[in-house]
Amino acid sequence: MKSYLAAAVQMTSVPDLEKNLVQAEELIELAVRQGAELVTLPENFSYLGREEDKIAQAAAIASKSEKFLRTVAQRFQVTILGGGFPVPVDERKVYNTALLIGPSGEELACYQKVHLFDVNLPDGNTYHESSTVQAGTQLPVVYPSTELGHLGLSICYDVRFPELYRHLAYKGADVMFIPAAFTAYTGKDHWQILLQARAIENTCYILAPAQTGKHYALRQSHGHAMVIDPWGVILADAGDRPGVAIAEINPVRLEQVRRQMPSLQHRVFV
Numbered sequence: 001m002k003s004y005l006a007a008a009v010q011m012t013s014v015p016d017l018e019k020n021l022v023q024a025e026e027l028i029e030l031a032v033r034q035g036a037e038l039v040t041l042p043e044n045f046s047y048l049g050r051e052e053d054k055i056a057q058a059a060a061i062a063s064k065s066e067k068f069l070r071t072v073a074q075r076f077q078v079t080i081l082g083g084g085f086p087v088p089v090d091e092r093k094v095y096n097t098a099l100l101i102g103p104s105g106e107e108l109a110c111y112q113k114v115h116l117f118d119v120n121l122p123d124g125n126t127y128h129e130s131s132t133v134q135a136g137t138q139l140p141v142v143y144p145s146t147e148l149g150h151l152g153l154s155i156c157y158d159v160r161f162p163e164l165y166r167h168l169a170y171k172g173a174d175v176m177f178i179p180a181a182f183t184a185y186t187g188k189d190h191w192q193i194l195l196q197a198r199a200i201e202n203t204c205y206i207l208a209p210a211q212t213g214k215h216y217a218l219r220q221s222h223g224h225a226m227v228i229d230p231w232g233v234i235l236a237d238a239g240d241r242p243g244v245a246i247a248e249i250n251p252v253r254l255e256q257v258r259r260q261m262p263s264l265q266h267r268v269f270v
């Protein structure tokens with residue numbers, strides 16, 4: 001594993017596939033110009049709209065999202081995480097799918113979101129992700145990159161389930177992806193705390209690309225895409241505008257923290 005720059009991209013995706021892909025490519029180019037070798041895109045990077053419109057366009061969104069990821073990875077010669085896009089199961093449901101693509105455009109890893117956001121929030125907004133999303137049934141994978149370290153996948157609401165990240169740590173993760181479209185309401189109180197907790201308890205880097213701002217109707221996201229180090233230090237925070245949070249992933253720092261705080265070696269139950 002080498003030292004390298006990694007980027008957590010922050011977007012305001014809307015119900016317009018082409019427009020979102022233009023924004024994503026601009027932000028990927030910005031990150032690459034700043035030296036990023038690993039670029040992560042948030043949940044819903046390619047489409048964020050009403051459930052019925054997402055389902056109606058799911059096949060097109062899926063094929064254009066995957067083609068986009070493969071194309072930009074090769075164009076910029078970087079590893080890219082597409083943090084979540086719909087892949088049809090049938091005419092009513094999709095998997096919320098995260099895809100990791102290498103610099104040659106090859107698929108390195110894929111994960112179908114397991115925990116679905118079915119919540120009635122105090123701000124009056126109701127979310128029923130399971131109405132259109134089929135829950136994945138497989139634990140996420142860790143991709144063993146020789147250069148970038150062991151990369152663990154997850155998506156958004158998963159962050160509230162620490163056992164999923166303990167599994168990734170058990171599988172040797174050095175960097176954990178938490179791409180998200182966290183709501184403005186929950187994000188203001190929970191986003192940073194949950195991310196720092198996952199970094200600290202697993203002594204891992206966290207790359208958390210995020211959605212921000214108003215998407216459509218009442219749908220609004222918290223923003224604050226972040227890079228967090230294995231001690232829980234926030235290395236970069238994209239604030240509340242579209243942009244890029246970029247920071248160094250350093251194996252020496254990782255080893256230092258794991259030597260100073262060997263909590264993973266003190267696990268008793270799992």
Ligand SMILES: O=C(O)CNC(=O)[C@H](CS)NC(=O)CCC(=O)C(=O)O
Pocket residue numbers: 043044054096116117127128129156157160181182183186187190
């Ligand atoms: O619906 C889609 O197309 C893709 N899925 C999402 O954007 C989901 C469901 S609305 N959002 C979250 O999981 C936010 C979780 C969150 O905000 C929290 O845990 O507080």
